[in-house]
Amino acid sequence: MTKVTSNETQNDAMKMAKSTQKPGQTKEQTKLIALGIEKGISEYKKQHKSKARDRDRARKQVIKAKARANSDHIDTEQLIETNPKAHYLPWGLLVLSWIGFINVYFFQ
Template identity: 50%
Template structure:
């Protein structure tokens, strides 16, 4: 049993704006109204489909949340995580070689 719902004034207004924006020069007002009516029906159909999709999604979401067991109080304990930062050896090696090079340069050019 499907009920026909009267389209909202906003939908009617939007459909008329769209119909007028695509109106041809020789087109009559009646033809424009018919086009606006068709656009309005398309908007209504789109809204109806979106509502159905949202309803289905809510049903699935409700089903999934009901299936999951509620977490027990024992699972509320804190989990300690240790973050270990590992650095690459290349920058430290280059720094050490640079300082060694500077030291050798200074020792060789002192006297």
């Protein structure tokens, strides 16, 4: 299966091949050189697209990680803010238990 390249790439390859053409070089040789240049351009574009996709993927992962970290931080803050009296429960139970111990040992 042959991959079709764009006309722009073919024209650029032919221009480069003609600009480097040596005296006595046939048209067929120039076309072969143009095909080689065309393959090189296509390969370069393919690699460039791949690198751009990888950079974009990495950028999106960083953004998602920051969003997750921010949402975790906000969730923790919201838990603390939604029930500010929650820290009174353990202290209240401690005071009640001490009152119970004092009552048992001193007022029997």
